[in-house]
Structures are given as structure tokens and as C-alpha cells.
Amino acid sequence: MMTERVIADRLLLVDTVDRWFHLEEPTFVDAGQAYWIDRSTSELCVDRGDGRVSRHAGAMCR
Secondary structure (H helix, E strand, C coil): CCCCCEECCCCEEEEEECCCEEEEEEEEECCCCEEEEECCCCEEEEEEECCEEEEEEEEECC
């Protein structure tokens, strides 16, 4: 399960992560930005740089 930070190697439009986490709305992750799943809040977190982290609601599916 993806709870560790992953660095995007290119621009991504994310709507599903690892086939088990589905976002309510797709979001862009730019090349070089880190992203991870916060399981305690069911959110995709994206480190946008300069101390900014955006959070995007989703749901874990089996």
C-alpha cells in the first residue's frame, strides 16, 4: 500500500492510486512533486513545494 512518498517522473492526472484508492475528483501531480496516501484521513496528499501540501478526498476500495 502506498503510504510512502512517491516522486512523479512526469505530469500525472490521478484518479486512482494502486487500484485500491479512488479520488472523488481527479487531480494533477506535476513532475518532481511527491504524493502519498494518508490512510488516517483517506486523502491523497501532494507536496506542491514551498511547504504547501494539497489534500484530495478519496475512498479505499478492496
